[in-house]
Amino acid sequence: MRSLTSLIMAIGMFTSASGTYASAYIPWDELSEASWIDFGDATTWAGMYPVNGGRPGVAESYQVAFSPAGGGNKAKGMNAIKFRHAGQTTGHIVSSDLAGAFEIVNTGKDNVFTDVLLLVAINAGSESFEDGFEMTLHPEGAEAFAFDPNHFGFYDNPFGRPSGYYFSTDPADPHSTEPSGEPIAYAFDKAMVTVYGVEGVTSMPQGQSVKIDYRFSNLPGPVVFSAYGYIGTDPLPSIYHTNRAFVDANDDKRKPVSTFAVTVPGDINKDLRVDLADLAELAENWMIGTE
Numbered sequence: 001m002r003s004l005t006s007l008i009m010a011i012g013m014f015t016s017a018s019g020t021y022a023s024a025y026i027p028w029d030e031l032s033e034a035s036w037i038d039f040g041d042a043t044t045w046a047g048m049y050p051v052n053g054g055r056p057g058v059a060e061s062y063q064v065a066f067s068p069a070g071g072g073n074k075a076k077g078m079n080a081i082k083f084r085h086a087g088q089t090t091g092h093i094v095s096s097d098l099a100g101a102f103e104i105v106n107t108g109k110d111n112v113f114t115d116v117l118l119l120v121a122i123n124a125g126s127e128s129f130e131d132g133f134e135m136t137l138h139p140e141g142a143e144a145f146a147f148d149p150n151h152f153g154f155y156d157n158p159f160g161r162p163s164g165y166y167f168s169t170d171p172a173d174p175h176s177t178e179p180s181g182e183p184i185a186y187a188f189d190k191a192m193v194t195v196y197g198v199e200g201v202t203s204m205p206q207g208q209s210v211k212i213d214y215r216f217s218n219l220p221g222p223v224v225f226s227a228y229g230y231i232g233t234d235p236l237p238s239i240y241h242t243n244r245a246f247v248d249a250n251d252d253k254r255k256p257v258s259t260f261a262v263t264v265p266g267d268i269n270k271d272l273r274v275d276l277a278d279l280a281e282l283a284e285n286w287m288i289g290t291e
Contacts, residue, residue, distance in 0.1 A: 029155070029156075031162070035162070045065050046063075046064045046162050047061045047064065048061065048195050048228065048239060049061050049062075050195045050196055051194055051196060052145050052199065053197060055197075056199055057115075057197075057199050057200050057201065057202065058197035058198075059115065062197075062228075062230050063237070063238045064162045064239045065236055065238040065239070065240055066239075066240045068235065068236045068238065069240040069241060077108070077240045077242060078163060078241075078242055078243070078244045079107075079108075079244045079255045080107055080108025080111055080229060080241040081106060081108070081227045081229055081242055081243040081258070082104075082107050082243060082258035083104060083259060084102065084103040084104075085101075085103070085260055089105065089258055090256040090257065090258050091256065091257065092186065092259050093259060093260045093261070094260075094262075094271075094272065095260070095261070095262050096262075096263055096265070096270065097262070098215070098217070098219060098262065099214065099215040099216070100214060100262075101211055101214065102212055102214070102225070102260045103210065103211050104118075104210050104212065104227045105207075105209040106204050106205065106206055106207065106208055106209070107206065108241055110206065111206060112205045112231065113204040113231060113241070114201070114230060114233070115201055115229075115232065116197075116201050116227060116229055116230070117195055117227070117228040117230065118196045118198060118225055118227055119161060119194075119226040119227075119228065120137075120196065120225060121184045121185040121188075121191035121192070121224050122152070122191055122193075122221055122223050123185070123187070123190070123191055123220075123222050124220050124221055128192075129152070129218070131218070132218040133149055133217065133219070133220065134146065134148070134218065135147040135214070135219075136215045137196050137213070138199070139198055139201075139210055139211065139212060139213075140210075140211040140212075140213055142199055145196065147196075152192040152193060153194070154190075154193075156190045157184075160183035161184045161185075161245075162228075162239075163226070163242050185224035185261075186245045186246060186257075186259060187261070187271075187273075188221075188222075188272075198210055198212065214262070219264055221264060222261055222262065222263045222267070222272040222273075223261060223262040223263075224259060225259070225261070226242060226245065226259075227242060229242070243258050244257045245259050268282050268285075
């Protein structure tokens with residue numbers, strides 16, 4: 001019953017947000033391993049439907065097809081986008097500020113993004129938000145977009161975020177995938193999830209960035225952002241670039257990750273958990289302060 005309710009909730013949310021019929025896309029809860037593989041039929045590709053679709057500069061939907069990023073059915077677009085906050089661009093960057101800003105940087109060679117999307121995952125195991133929850137996102141200097149709980153869908157799926165596919169157990173098999181290697185967030189699997197299209201982006205070449213202002217109220221748990229770059233030109237207009245959330249064991253270069261998260265009060269050590277480790281660090285700092 002819970003999974004059925006979650007599915008109905010996700011379909012309803014994306015349908016109302018995008019103005020399309022549910023049958024026109026693959027809801028998050030219906031993603032399967034086949035959703036991550038380009039079999040040549042564009043109608044089977046997964047789609048991302050931003051809640052602000054239709055506003056200036058944001059399309060109603062964006063196809064996800066990572067195969068254009070690399071040959072031989074091996075995605076290569078999982079390191080082009082980086083987050084930047086307080087001068088840091090690599091690692092699991094965490095802020096304890098419930099209102100602030102971060103940047104999304106295009107570091108991919110020869111990639112010019114015509115659209116940028118943000119996937120927002122909030123750790124909410126109760127499948128709901130507390131009364132008074134609010135979130136706003138907007139590029140610097142632009143009008144803020146206000147989210148409410150109806151803009152989110154509960155996500156509990158082992159296949160994770162739409163971040164591409166790559167060789168895993170059998171390099172000889174071009175469709176050997178490990179989609180669970182990139183879950184919805186590096187810190188948790190179950191989340192309240194939404195997608196926001198960054199307004200005003202028309203051309204984002206290598207080296208260019210966009211600054212995003214955010215604000216949260218009554219946040220129930222830590223937030224992890226994922227960024228996606230859409231290239232609207234031929235040969236295959238689609239999303240096939242994102243930030244790397246994990247060090248890929250199948251990548252011999254072990255490229256560094258770049259993620260941005262906002263944590264909640266009480267998370268002293270910024271590991272996106274409020275637990276005894278935070279209490280121990282708080283006690284240690286208190287003892288140092290009394291010496």
